[in-house]
Amino acid sequence: MRARIIYESMFGNTAAIAEAIAQGLREHAEVEVVNVVVAAEVCGPTMNLLVVGGPTHAFGLSRSQTRRDAAKLTDAPIATDRGVREWLADALPVSPGHRALAFGTKVAKPPWLPGSAARGIGKRLRRLGYSLADQPVDFLVDDTTGPLIPGELDRACAWAARIAHTELDRRMHHT
Numbered sequence: 001m002r003a004r005i006i007y008e009s010m011f012g013n014t015a016a017i018a019e020a021i022a023q024g025l026r027e028h029a030e031v032e033v034v035n036v037v038v039a040a041e042v043c044g045p046t047m048n049l050l051v052v053g054g055p056t057h058a059f060g061l062s063r064s065q066t067r068r069d070a071a072k073l074t075d076a077p078i079a080t081d082r083g084v085r086e087w088l089a090d091a092l093p094v095s096p097g098h099r100a101l102a103f104g105t106k107v108a109k110p111p112w113l114p115g116s117a118a119r120g121i122g123k124r125l126r127r128l129g130y131s132l133a134d135q136p137v138d139f140l141v142d143d144t145t146g147p148l149i150p151g152e153l154d155r156a157c158a159w160a161a162r163i164a165h166t167e168l169d170r171r172m173h174h175t
Contacts, residue, residue: 024160059115100130
């Protein structure tokens, strides 16, 4: 099985989750992890599973303005022109049977705060023709810039391992 993880990350938290997901998938899949900034340039073999993730900004997927706002919170260079929203808008529809996962990072407090990049990514993936292998999942950060809540990397790894096992089993029974 081949999987590609496309992620957007401002402060390193979503990137860390993407790597934890890759770790969980690697038991059953060949995995490629790609920052969304270079994702349009990445071609390669057909993927069995596309995993897309990004941070929750202003109750949903980031926009160039929210990325510019985020850039003010760090000295690290942040790409503000292109995020998961733009990458998905440019993506071509797929034929039926293509599988995907959606994940996001989101501030844990207050817990009732609405919005989820993961849900927005999931909707866009379905519109492109992907079938979601699981419900979109949010991983929690303590504050806007992080850090991740303790245990979230393990949760991401375990989630991905469970999905990889299920997908492999599904593929074996459908071939």
